[in-house]
Amino acid sequence: GDSVTQMEGPVTLSEEAFLTINCTYTATGYPSLFWYVQYPGEGLQLLLKATKADDKGSNKGFEATYRKETTSFHLEKGSVQVSDSAVYFCALGGNNRLAFGKGNQVVVIP
Amino acid sequence: SQTIHQWPATLVQPVGSPLSLECTVEGTSNPNLYWYRQAAGRGLQLLFYSVGIGQISSEVPQNLSASRPQDRQFILSSKKLLLSDSGFYLCAWSVLEGSGGYTFGSGTRLTVV
Numbered sequence: 001g002d003s004v005t006q007m008e009g010p011v012t013l014s015e016e017a018f019l020t021i022n023c024t025y026t027a028t029g030y031p032s033l034f035w036y037v038q039y040p041g042e043g044l045q046l047l048l049k050a051t052k053a054d055d056k057g058s059n060k061g062f063e064a065t066y067r068k069e070t071t072s073f074h075l076e077k078g079s080v081q082v083s084d085s086a087v088y089f090c091a092l093g094g095n096n097r098l099a100f101g102k103g104n105q106v107v108v109i110p
Numbered sequence: 111s112q113t114i115h116q117w118p119a120t121l122v123q124p125v126g127s128p129l130s131l132e133c134t135v136e137g138t139s140n141p142n143l144y145w146y147r148q149a150a151g152r153g154l155q156l157l158f159y160s161v162g163i164g165q166i167s168s169e170v171p172q173n174l175s176a177s178r179p180q181d182r183q184f185i186l187s188s189k190k191l192l193l194s195d196s197g198f199y200l201c202a203w204s205v206l207e208g209s210g211g212y213t214f215g216s217g218t219r220l221t222v223v
Contacts, residue, residue, distance in 0.1 A: 034211050043116075043200050043214035044154075089154065091211075097144075098204075098212055102153035 002027040004092050006101035014109050015082055021075040021104050023064075023090035032093040033057075033066050033073040038103070039086045047075075047088070080108045112137035116201045116215030123222055129174075129188040131218050133201030136182065141203040143184040144212065145176055148198040160184060196222045 007022040025033065032051045036044040048057030053068035062077045073090060085108045090101040113136045123129060135141050145157040156169045158176035166176050173192050177185045184201060198219050202212040 032211070036211075036214075041217075041219075043217045044202075044212075045214070046211045049211055093211065097156070097159065100154045 002031060002092050002099045004090050004099050004101040006090050006104055010105035010107060012107045012109065013080060016079045017108075019075070019077045019080045019084070019106065021088055021090075021106070023073045023075065023101060025071050025073065025090075025092050027071075027092055033064070034091040034093060034098070035062070035064055035073070035075050036089040036091060036100075037086045038089065044089060080106075082108045082110055084108050112203075112213065114201065114203055114213055114215045116218060118218060119216065120219045121221070123191050123220065125193055125222055126190045129186070129191050129195070129220070131186040131199055131201075131220075133184045133186075133215055134182055135184075135203045138182070138203070138205065140181060141205060143178060144202040144204075145184065145186050146200040146202065148200060148217075150197070154200070158186070191222045193222050196220055 003026045005024050034049045035047040037047045038044045047062055048059040048064060050057040050066035053066050056063060056065045062075060064073050064075045066073055085106060087103045087105050089103045091098045116133045142161050144159045146154045147157055148154050158166055158168055160166050160178045163178055163181055173195060174188050198217050200217045201215040204212045
């Protein structure tokens, strides 16, 4: 079935550093791809999405490009802030359901 | 605009007690509705989803059940809670095939003691 794989382990980095969170997927057909963010004690919020190959989703300085050739949707931000500390989930959509990755805890240190 | 309400925000219940968590959606019709659980330090586990009134699909066998008595109401229940039912429960909705993504509620933190 459709699935999403995120890199293992939390990510700790300093303010203004470059952030990359890897996400790869396995799917039949042409699903939409998403990144969600969860701030402490809250539900998930849609951060960005891409609905077809080569689309780039962007929001709040974050970007991710739908790469069909590498089945990837890596999340990047050029200069992180303390307020970006959260858990980030990659997800794949289709057939009335989303398949989520396990999430990555990002901690930004001042 | 569409909104989703989930309550209560936090709940502490003794083992063996019943559970009822409610989720309602406003501003849309015939949404797909979902219940997820997020255990501490772990990812999201889909528990139930519904594509219409009275239609419930269960993803994993467990101590919980779900019902959809109205188009925009989704209820998560248990007759007798277990310690392992503790976690963060999230309700979400989407339209059609989910290509627009999900909108999540703010979650319920359940602690079974």
